[in-house]
Amino acid sequence: MVVLMRYAFVSLALLAASAALLRVPGLAHAQDVKIVEISAERFSFNPSEIRVKAGTPLEIRLTSEDTMHGFHILGTDIDLELPKRGRGVASVTFQPAVGRYTFECSRLCGAGHAFMRGVIIATE
Amino acid sequence: MPSSTVENYLKAIYIGTGRLEPPQRLLPMGQLAAALNVTPGTATTMVKTLADSGLVEYEPYAGVSLTTAGQKLAALVTRRHRLIELFLVQVMGYSWDEVHDEAEQLEHIVSDRFVDRMNAMLGRPQTDPHGDPIPDENGRVKPQKVETLLTCPLHTSVTVTRVIDQDRDFLRFIEQHNLKPGEAISVEQRDTAADSVRVRGSDNRQLTIGTRAASKLLVQAVQVLLFVLLAVPAHAQGGQRPADQPRTSLSGYMDFHFNNPEFGDARLDFHRFVLLVTHSFSERIRFVGELELEHAVVEGLEEHGELELEQAYVDFLLSRSFNVRAGMMLMPIGIINERHEPPVYYGVERPFNDTVIIPTTWFDVGAGIHGEIGRGWRYRAFVVAPLDAAQFTAEEGVREGRQKGSDANVGRPAVTGRLEYVAVRGLTLGASGWSGRSGFQFQPLFDVPVSVAEADARYARRRLELRGQFSQVWIDNAARLNEALALRVGVNPNIARGLRGFYGEAGYRVVSRASFGEIGAVVRYENFDTQYRMPPDYVALPAFDREAWIVGATYWPDPDIAVKFDYSIVGSRSTVVHTPNSLNVGLGWWF
Numbered sequence: 058m059v060v061l062m063r064y065a066f067v068s069l070a071l072l073a074a075s076a077a078l079l080r081v082p083g084l085a086h087a088q089d090v091k092i093v094e095i096s097a098e099r100f101s102f103n104p105s106e107i108r109v110k111a112g113t114p115l116e117i118r119l120t121s122e123d124t125m126h127g128f129h130i131l132g133t134d135i136d137l138e139l140p141k142r143g144r145g146v147a148s149v150t151f152q153p154a155v156g157r158y159t160f161e162c163s164r165l166c167g168a169g170h171a172f173m174r175g176v177i178i179a180t181e
Numbered sequence: 182m183p184s185s186t187v188e189n190y191l192k193a194i195y196i197g198t199g200r201l202e203p204p205q206r207l208l209p210m211g212q213l214a215a216a217l218n219v220t221p222g223t224a225t226t227m228v229k230t231l232a233d234s235g236l237v238e239y240e241p242y243a244g245v246s247l248t249t250a251g252q253k254l255a256a257l258v259t260r261r262h263r264l265i266e267l268f269l270v271q272v273m274g275y276s277w278d279e280v281h282d283e284a285e286q287l288e289h290i291v292s293d294r295f296v297d298r299m300n301a302m303l304g305r306p307q308t309d310p311h312g313d314p315i316p317d318e319n320g321r322v323k324p325q326k327v328e329t330l331l332t333c334p335l336h337t338s339v340t341v342t343r344v345i346d347q348d349r350d351f352l353r354f355i356e357q358h359n360l361k362p363g364e365a366i367s368v369e370q371r372d373t374a375a376d377s378v379r380v381r382g383s384d385n386r387q388l389t390i391g392t393r394a395a396s397k398l399l400v401q402a403v404q405v406l407l408f409v410l411l412a413v414p415a416h417a418q419g420g421q422r423p424a425d426q427p428r429t430s431l432s433g434y435m436d437f438h439f440n441n442p443e444f445g446d447a448r449l450d451f452h453r454f455v456l457l458v459t460h461s462f463s464e465r466i467r468f469v470g471e472l473e474l475e476h477a478v479v480e481g482l483e484e485h486g487e488l489e490l491e492q493a494y495v496d497f498l499l500s501r502s503f504n505v506r507a508g509m510m511l512m513p514i515g516i517i518n519e520r521h522e523p524p525v526y527y528g529v530e531r532p533f534n535d536t537v538i539i540p541t542t543w544f545d546v547g548a549g550i551h552g553e554i555g556r557g558w559r560y561r562a563f564v565v566a567p568l569d570a571a572q573f574t575a576e577e578g579v580r581e582g583r584q585k586g587s588d589a590n591v592g593r594p595a596v597t598g599r600l601e602y603v604a605v606r607g608l609t610l611g612a613s614g615w616s617g618r619s620g621f622q623f624q625p626l627f628d629v630p631v632s633v634a635e636a637d638a639r640y641a642r643r644r645l646e647l648r649g650q651f652s653q654v655w656i657d658n659a660a661r662l663n664e665a666l667a668l669r670v671g672v673n674p675n676i677a678r679g680l681r682g683f684y685g686e687a688g689y690r691v692v693s694r695a696s697f698g699e700i701g702a703v704v705r706y707e708n709f710d711t712q713y714r715m716p717p718d719y720v721a722l723p724a725f726d727r728e729a730w731i732v733g734a735t736y737w738p739d740p741d742i743a744v745k746f747d748y749s750i751v752g753s754r755s756t757v758v759h760t761p762n763s764l765n766v767g768l769g770w771w772f
Contacts, residue, residue: 096606096607098641099520099522099525100519100520101559101603101609103557103603103604103605103606103607104556104557104604104606105553105556105557105603105604106555106556106557116336118336120385121740122641123524123525123740124522124524124740124741124771125741131464132464140338140365141739141740141741142740143365143383143384143693143695143699143740144338144365144383144695144740145338145339145340145365145366145367145383146336146337146338146367146381147338148335148336148337148367159500159501164430165430165431165432165457165459166432167432167434167457167520167522167525167771168457168471168491168492168511168519168520168521168522169511169519169520170459170469171467171469171496171498171506172551172553172559174498174501174553175501175553176501
């Protein structure tokens, strides 16, 4: 009986340690990539507001429903050209620190081009 | 001339060695025998004979490779084979999965002269129907950097360039799943445990194939994958990207129409030539300009074309939710007024509702704010120049009342705004309004308050597009306006106190192929009445209570080019005035 209890105690301790390790930032969850698919069309991105935990790698996949659009995150070097409708997907991986990142269409796409904006909100 | 057996051996060695990974240069005899469907002993005997003829180099227990002479001979046989395959597909209508066997026979029979003629007739092609490169007349092939679906970058758009297995069933599979050369795809995931590759096609559909099949599809990247890790907050960056510096870009669209109305002669009209220019002073301050030439020619006061400055504003982009705009701007009313590039709407002409109820393109001078709040709530609110009621007509409503920013009277400015909901993918819901006092031209001065209310919905997902719009215009004091205009021009214009219109449209892209383009069919019903409500003692003319059916098709060889065809059937409640139907053809493009 004592031996059984000892095994049970050790097993529980190992389980608890595993669970604690999995919660340590940088070991498991923090590196999980969050995938966001954004559709672009004259003159909006959808979704246009993306919320993510700071430090999480964000894989953004962009497709256009019509003409060629751009995807520029203000204040960063990220500036993609989205292929026209049916011609593929543009991808970028972005790992934001805490903050708000405005993104916009960077290729003149029509009369309402200036309305094509969105935001990535990275929180603690 | 070499025998067909010799040619087949040389060709098999040529193709087999072409697929070896460097530094391997010798094709194992087992692989050669399998390719030719003979025993290894038979293959070895023949290869020794070819070595004696100086066409191959044979190393026992290692393999075989071609000499320079053998290489050229094999390349020319391959050239014949691939040109014949292309000829059978393009000229004789064979499908790409049935040409290989025919070409195997014909490649040994046709003369060099025949091959040269075929080459010229096909326009000196570079590849055959499977994407295999066609050697030139000297046996040379331009080297290509290609990868398979097993090696190309993930999540990156690539173009299928070649299918290296000519098995019929495999080729049919490739065709059925839109993986033929020229198709744009991306690899979403590689699962080594399951030996599978998940691919996203140009139509956004996902497909999982085995690694063996994936290894037979060669692709070329069309977009370089950009990895940007550990970005720092926006305010900490500066001057890294060219966009931080001033930059200017030019775009535009054109619209060319053929209209053939009943009871009239056909017309060809270069309807619109529009140039758009933007200049970024910085990431926060932008200029946008749009200059439009309508109907090609502008001549004095005659009824010809118009040269119009439709947009010329500066945007101060303060935040996503609050931005300031000033200058010449589009009124944010309805679907078409702000979204009128020819490839984005069905039909040769814009909807009647967007001509006689909402006077597109409706633009004027003003200033205001715009932005987006939360998940997909967008707004615009502007103070603008009012409409000039002295120019209103019974047939076209308020259309001629646009001041167009030309020394516009803004003694009593109008207000306009729009609220949009765009949070659901493919769906746009909008409501907009305009309100202003338009009687400033008359002495003694009297008010002509004008209001416009509009609601619209648009849903576009994959091949389907649905649209609906309802709009109404109220002209207060219309009786007094009619009296004042009658004194000016001698005829009572019979202007209504209410205009109303609505339409519904359904479009579906029946053909959608990356190599061909897309074809969409459309049907639209419109109802529009510019004398929906009349002032007391005025009678509405039934000729202005109209409806229309438009049926047509659009072909997009490129997403930015639209070849349009439609037939519009227009009717009214009048039994006297017959509104002509019209056959219309249009070519529009955006660049």
